[in-house]
Amino acid sequence: MIVGIDAGGTLIKVAYTNKGEIHFEKHPIAEIEQVADWVNGLGDSEVCVTGGRSGVLVSLLNQPAQEMVEFEATHLGVQVLLKEMGRLEDAYLVTNVGTGTSIHCIQDNVHERLGGTGVGGGTLIGLSHLLTGVTRYDEIVSLARQGSRERIDLKVKHIYEGKEPPISGELTASNFGQNLFAISKDLTKEELLATVIGLVGETVSTVSVQAARQCRSSTIVYIGSSFIDNPLLKEVVTSYTILRGSVPVFLDNGEFSGAMGAMSSL
Template identity: 40%
Template sequence: MKVGIDAGGSLIKIAYQEKNRMHYKKFPITEMEKAISWLKIAAPNAKAALTGGKAHIIQQNFYTEEVIVPEFQATCVGAKLFLQEEGKKSEDPFLLVNIGTGTSWHIVRGEEFERILGSGMGGGTFTGLGSLLTNVEDFSELTKLATEGDRGKVDLLVRDIYESAQPPIDGNLTAANFAKGKKVKHTDADQIAAISNMIVETIVLLTLQAVTIHQVRQVVFIGSTLIGNQSLRKGLEFYMNRIGLTAEFLEKGEYCGAVGAYFSV
């Protein structure tokens, strides 16, 4: 038996096959020992393929004889496999955008891949800045707040600048993130909605630059930050549509690294 383990900045994702079916499980990175203990019970004799930024810690402490698959390789291999499994069209080349603790952009051409860009904007920004502004630390609670909030009470919008005049562009677009400060009464939910939107805008702008420079048409989004995060996903869909690009979202995209590692060895 074999397992794929992706140990990232926030989560440990595990993929393993049993009775010809892939199974998936995840743990917070802070529960590494709990995750490995569970895995040793579920698959006591399994060989492990490791990947991710903290893979070396798992290798040193639990799987000293196992190999580490380069993270970017594992992610891109897993994405291609999930595109096929989920019946989504795969263009060649395509742009893979991995929204985890931070965000990475990869060009995938056939069996080749290249990481072309990275940003500190991602799930770590969402939870970290969210907890600083609201004292809410739970990811699922923050995603709930984001859907309930009105970012227009925090962000300065184009329509706020033009007031009664007709703006030359969509008045709901952002003129300046968080520019209203304390001038307008707002709630915790409004602040989280503004954080989510700021992350979305940054990712979309960088994505537009990437597809323009590298002349690709298909954009595939993956990553644990998208899971259960309707505000982030809807924001990405909205802005991607505005710039004329179609976004593909892999439903099991958070496990691309684990699955890619599994099938790489």
């Protein structure tokens, strides 16, 4: 068996081939020992590990494993997944919305990290929990889908009341920026969670579009587990990216880019 593992800050992503078929699995980082036990029980196999927690995982393995720098593994995995979707281009940006967010430019097979933001999937879970008490990721994203940001976010049109604004009135002037003191007690969990996702989505897309100016392409490939079962985040990121003149692409199985790259390197 050929196995690629991306051990990140929150989740461990695994890609492996069995009888020619590719399988994907993910586990919370707390299960790192179980993942190591699974690898140790495989017998004859080749393993490549990447991600911030790869050192911990390698220390738990009984057999030697290759290690790969995370950005290289991600880059390779994105290439493979783009090719599978028939969308391989010479130049594009990759925005990885993991626990945090990092942005890369890929041009003629050379990749460069352009920057990032600490606002990412970790913010999504952390802020959601602090505001509503909800702990589980799946519950956060499903409640958020039912909420509206209308009463919480301040839009440009709210500031330019009765006047034509110089930029689209639909843009957010201030996330969580409405006068909330009077209504803070009646806001629902759904509204608060939708607004957290709005904040994360608008931040990562705004930073990505600005980074695109340093890259030849305006195609932004969004990956990372923060998009798993999270149509609201995809929607916010899609509309903000298009509004700012770039082209968003979401990869099928994009959260497994690092694991896929590690596996493909073997």
